[in-house]
Amino acid sequence: MKALGWFSLALIAVAFFALFVVQSLVAMNRPRDRAELRAAATIGMPVPTAAESAAIPRVENFEARDRSLLGFRHYRSKEQTRLKLYLVHAETWDDLQFTALATGLAYRAGTADVFTFDLRGHGQNPLHRGDVDYVGQPTDDLADLIRATSAPGDVIVIGGHSAGAAVAARLAVAPGRIKLNGLLLLAPILSPDFSANRPALGGWALPLKARVAALELQNALGFHWSDREIAVQYAIPEAVWEGPLGYSVTSDYTWRFVQSMQLPSNNGAEFARIRAPYLAVVGSDDEVIDAAKLEPAMKTLNKHGEYAVLAQETHFSLVNSQQTLAIIQNWLSKIR
Numbered sequence: 247m248k249a250l251g252w253f254s255l256a257l258i259a260v261a262f263f264a265l266f267v268v269q270s271l272v273a274m275n276r277p278r279d280r281a282e283l284r285a286a287a288t289i290g291m292p293v294p295t296a297a298e299s300a301a302i303p304r305v306e307n308f309e310a311r312d313r314s315l316l317g318f319r320h321y322r323s324k325e326q327t328r329l330k331l332y333l334v335h336a337e338t339w340d341d342l343q344f345t346a347l348a349t350g351l352a353y354r355a356g357t358a359d360v361f362t363f364d365l366r367g368h369g370q371n372p373l374h375r376g377d378v379d380y381v382g383q384p385t386d387d388l389a390d391l392i393r394a395t396s397a398p399g400d401v402i403v404i405g406g407h408s409a410g411a412a413v414a415a416r417l418a419v420a421p422g423r424i425k426l427n428g429l430l431l432l433a434p435i436l437s438p439d440f441s442a443n444r445p446a447l448g449g450w451a452l453p454l455k456a457r458v459a460a461l462e463l464q465n466a467l468g469f470h471w472s473d474r475e476i477a478v479q480y481a482i483p484e485a486v487w488e489g490p491l492g493y494s495v496t497s498d499y500t501w502r503f504v505q506s507m508q509l510p511s512n513n514g515a516e517f518a519r520i521r522a523p524y525l526a527v528v529g530s531d532d533e534v535i536d537a538a539k540l541e542p543a544m545k546t547l548n549k550h551g552e553y554a555v556l557a558q559e560t561h562f563s564l565v566n567s568q569q570t571l572a573i574i575q576n577w578l579s580k581i582r
Contacts, residue, residue, distance in 0.1 A: 277454060277476045283497055286481040288449045289533045291562045293489040302345055308394035310387050312379070318363035318391055321348040325356030329578060330396055331430070332361045334388060334406030334413045336562075337451075337507060338480050338496050340369040343407065343565060350571045357575050358403070363391055365413070367503060370494045377474055377500040384506050385416040392424055403581060405430025407565055408534070409507040412436050416509060419519045428581045429524035430574065433535050433561050437514035442543040448533040450561070452479045461501045470502075477501040517547045524551040525577045527570055529559025552577065 278286075305317040319341060323329075331351065335343045341362035348360040365384050367376045378384060388404065396402060404426060406414040411434035418429045435443065458477050464470070476498045486492055499507075509516045526544055528537045541553040556569045564570055 277498055278452065278479055280487070280497070283452070283479055283481050284484045284487060286449065286452060287483040288481065289483070289562070290560060291483055291486050292566060293485050293491075301349070302342065308391050310390045316363060316366070316387060316391070317369075318361055318395075319348075320395070321352035321360040321362070323352045323356050323359045324354075327356070327358060328399060329358040329401045329403065329581065330361065330392075331358040331578070332388065332392055332402070332404045332414075333430075334384070334404075334410035335362070335365065335368070336406075336408035336410050336565075337499065338482055340364045340494055340496075342491065346566045347571060347574075350568075351575060351578075355571075355575050357578050361391065361395060363387070365410075368494075368496050372496075376476070376496050376498045376503055378503050378506055381473075381502045381505045382416065384413045384503075385420075388413060388417055389424055401427045401581060403428035403430060403578065405432065406434075407432040408561065409435045412508045413506070415517060415520070416506075418522060418524075419509070419516045421519070426522040428578070429520060429522050430577075431524060431526040432570070433528050433532055433564055434526060434540075435508070435534065436517060437508045437512055439512040440514045440543065441546075442535050442539040444534055444536050448561075449481060450534050452481055453477065454479070458501075465501075473502040474500050478504050515547065517544065520548055520550065522550070523581070524548075525554070525574070526551055527554045527556065527564065527573060529556050529561065529564045529567075531558055532561045532564070534561045 303319045303321055305319060307315045307317055310316050333344050333348065335341050341364050344362045348362055351357045352360045366372065366378050366387065367374055392402060402424060404414045404417060405411065411431040414429060415436060417424060418426055435447065454477060457475065461472055461475065461477060464472060478499045480497050482495055482497050486495060526540060528535050528540050530537050537555045544551060554573050556564065556567060559567050559569065
């Protein structure tokens with residue numbers, strides 16, 4: 247018994263030492279400053295102008311499950327329709343990323359009512375920029391928005407761009423949460439090791455590698471003391487920082503936010519559980535996703551989808567492309 251007691255004490259000591267080492271790695275691997283992020287930028291991003299944002303609908307509120315009031319925009323279709331499309335913006339941006347696409351689908355084409363919202367930690371004045379309260383909260387917020395703004399008989403389609411596509415996919419793979427009629431994936435980054443990802447995501451995402459390794463170990467041990475620490479940063483170009491909406495850009499993401507913007511497994515295996523039809527669209531010149539690998543990578547997991555590769559479109563130009571608008575419009579016309 248005495249030997250067992252000493253052994254238990256030794257295990258506790260080793261565990262505390264390991265946690266000390268982990269915490270030290272988190273503390274030492276400091277985030278890059280904004281100048282470093284600007285210098286590292288290699289991917290072009292469109293710079294929204296004040297004029298483009300002039301005709302957007304006003305922000306309305308819905309109540310999330312934690313009783314927070316969150317904002318959303320409703321682009322009402324010019325035609326009467328039961329089709330409702332909910333879009334999740336990419337990492338770093340906010341819901342204004344979808345202004346051109348949403349107005350095209352709702353106001354000009356009358357294809358669908360379109361809903362957009364700022365993920366927590368994003369937009370013009372978030373409470374905690376780049377952070378959430380727990381892993382999976384963005385997907386819970388999406389589900390709460392749908393429940394607050396839809397009615398029985400509505401045709402529900404969800405989608406997103408880049409890591410925002412993974413937020414939508416997390417809801418699509420959760421059985422019984424929301425009855426979905428379709429899933430729209432624009433240049434999706436579904437998980438860190440998804441086989442269609444370019445190496446290091448083309449230099450777009452800059453993980454704090456030692457810190458990420460330490461946080462992975464800490465979580466594996468069942469501790470979450472440092473989940474609010476910054477784990478990944480994004481190389482945002484100078485032109486975006488200096489643009490009219492540069493103050494609303496989010497470059498730094500905590501560990502729990504990063505985990506919320508990907509499917510749970512590193513290779514995205516949960517995608518096989520999706521039963522709704524999906525459309526995946528990518529640009530031939532995408533710097534983050536290898537367009538030639540996207541279709542075979544996704545078909546390996548799930549054969550329910552359609553695919554489109556758009557000539558000369560990049561990771562971010564894809565969202566505002568008239569080609570993208572036409573393809574989505576055609577696909578939505580077949581959703582029932």
